[in-house]
Amino acid sequence: MNGRRWSPMLLALALSALPLGCTADEKPSAPTAPVRPAPSPRAHLRGLQGAVQVKRATADDWSPAQEDLPLFENDKVRTEAGARADLVFASDGGTVHLGSDSLIGIAETRPRPGQQRTDLTVLRGRIDAELEKPAAQSLSVTTPSATIQAGREIVFQ
Amino acid sequence: MRMPLFLLLPWLATAAQDTAVVGPNETLRQVAERTVGDAAASEEIKALNGLSSDTVAAGTRLKVPGNDRVLARKALETARTLVGDAGVSPEAEARLKEAEAHFRAGRYSQASEAANAAGKHGVRAPTPQSSAFSVEVGADGGATIVTVSRGPPVRVEAQGVTRPVAVGESVRVEKGSPPPAPATPLVAPRPGLPEDGELLKRRPDKAGRLGPVKLAWEAVPGAERYAVDVASESDGASVFAQDVAAVDVKLPVLPAGRYRWTVRAVGPAGRSEPSTARRFELAPEQLKLEVMKGQWQ
Structure with missing residues (x-):
């Protein structure tokens, strides 16, 4: 009688001594993918004039751009002859005026603690960049032949 | 041995004031060019000598700037x-x-x-802190031109070489080459006509606007064109802004009023600083009334 009464208690003690989530009966759970934060736009397109097109990093085709369109890393923007667009960077409000017949890309940047870089690749055409407060803002522009750095974050390579 | 002060003072006085003798058939501008190296100094020579005319007899000794x-x-x-x-x-x-x-x-x-x-x-005065620069890439992607128009210098890096490019400077970087030294900035053009503060009387058109007014300035070596900006003095609004290849420009008809104009030289080295601001006033020309002789006179 006593042996029957004690056996469930001993079993409960034995089970509690086992590491959590690792019971003998439990099936191993499938590994869950780490939750990735939604990418934040690096810039927005404003002041569109004429034919301005965007190619997303994940897309193969160009599509017409729209006012206030968010731009993410590796997105590309192109303007046709006579077209214009402004890129306003989300990090610090730096503005880049994209001239006609130009092709630019939102560069992939390496995040650094406490610092945010705005990186742009100009493949063709002309941009006019403005930093209202260069002491607090930064802009790094890369072209096929040079890297131009303006504002606060000046990194010598 | 110390030179007595009373001997030194007259020497200083004469050293500060140079003189030159006008040559045969020499104009004041030529005198200025010969003595000062700047023909524009003729007006100053005129003022220094209290002359009322540009014509000076040969052999006249003139005070010239020192x-x-x-x-x-x-x-x-x-x-x-x-x-x-x-x-x-x-x-x-x-x-x-x-x-x-x-x-x-x-x-x-x-x-x-x-x-x-x-x-x-x-x-x-509070200085604007903003920065402005342009980056231009050729169609083949072979060369990059960086021009800084405002604010602190930007850094241009290529092939491991970094160069600062300052306001008014421009640099062209060829693919595979380090950035060269920025081109020498252009000097600001010297305004010519009209003279500062000149009153220009013009006959009004049907809408009451006045013109034409011709602005002229001296050529700047290395300049490819000139950026002219004319603004109303009353509200500062720009009334004319244009790039021209010549060293003068004819303004469109304008309302009567006071205007301020500047010109910048523009070239491969970027844009120069604006010239000294010149002002002029546009006023309607008073019509000459001629009353025919007779009973109405």
Whole structure:
């Protein structure tokens, strides 16, 4: 009688001594993918004039751009002859005026603690960049032949 | 051995004031070019000698500007840069205008003094902190042109070499090459006509607008074109802004009023600082009334 009464208690003690989530009966759970934060736009397109097109990093085709369109890393923007667009960077409000017949890309940047870089690749055409407060803002522009750095974050390579 | 002061003073007085004798068939501009190296100094020579005419007889000994003109000019150039960089500072602009008036009248010490004061006002005025630059990539992606138009220098790096590019400078980087030294910035053009503060009377058109007005300036070596900007003095609104290849431009008809104009040189090395601001006033020409003889006279 006593042996029957004690056996469930001993079993409960034995089970509690086992590491959590690792019971003998439990099936191993499938590994869950780490939750990735939604990418934040690096810039927005404003002041569109004429034919301005965007190619997303994940897309193969160009599509017409729209006012206030968010731009993410590796997105590309192109303007046709006579077209214009402004890129306003989300990090610090730096503005880049994209001239006609130009092709630019939102560069992939390496995040650094406490610092945010705005990186742009100009493949063709002309941009006019403005930093209202260069002491607090930064802009790094890369072209096929040079890297131009303006504002606060000046990194010598 | 120490030279007595009473002997030194007359020497200093004569050293500060140079003289030149007018040659046969020589104009005042030629005298200025020969003695000062700047034909524009003819007006100053005229003022220094109290001349009312540009014609001076050969053999006349004239006072010509000395080293104090060089110092005054340097002070003026510095003041122009400081006042220009500082944006609109009415006090600084007023002192700069005063300095330029003294300079044109050959009062070089007063010009230096006013220019220094203008520069101090310019430094005290809030300076715009914004930065502006352009990046241009050729169709083949082979070369990059970087031009800085405002604010602190930007850094241009290629092939492991970094060069700062300052305001007014431009650099062209060829693919696979380090950035060359920025091209020498262009100097600001010297305005010619109309003279500062000149009153220009023109016949109004049907809409009451006046013109034409021709602006002229001296050519700048290395300039490919010139950016002219004309603004109303009353509200500062731009009434004309255009790039021209010539060293003059004819303005469209304008309403009567006071105007301020500047011109910049533009070339491969970027844009120069704006020239000294010139002002002119446009007023309607008074029509001459001719009453026919007879009973109506």
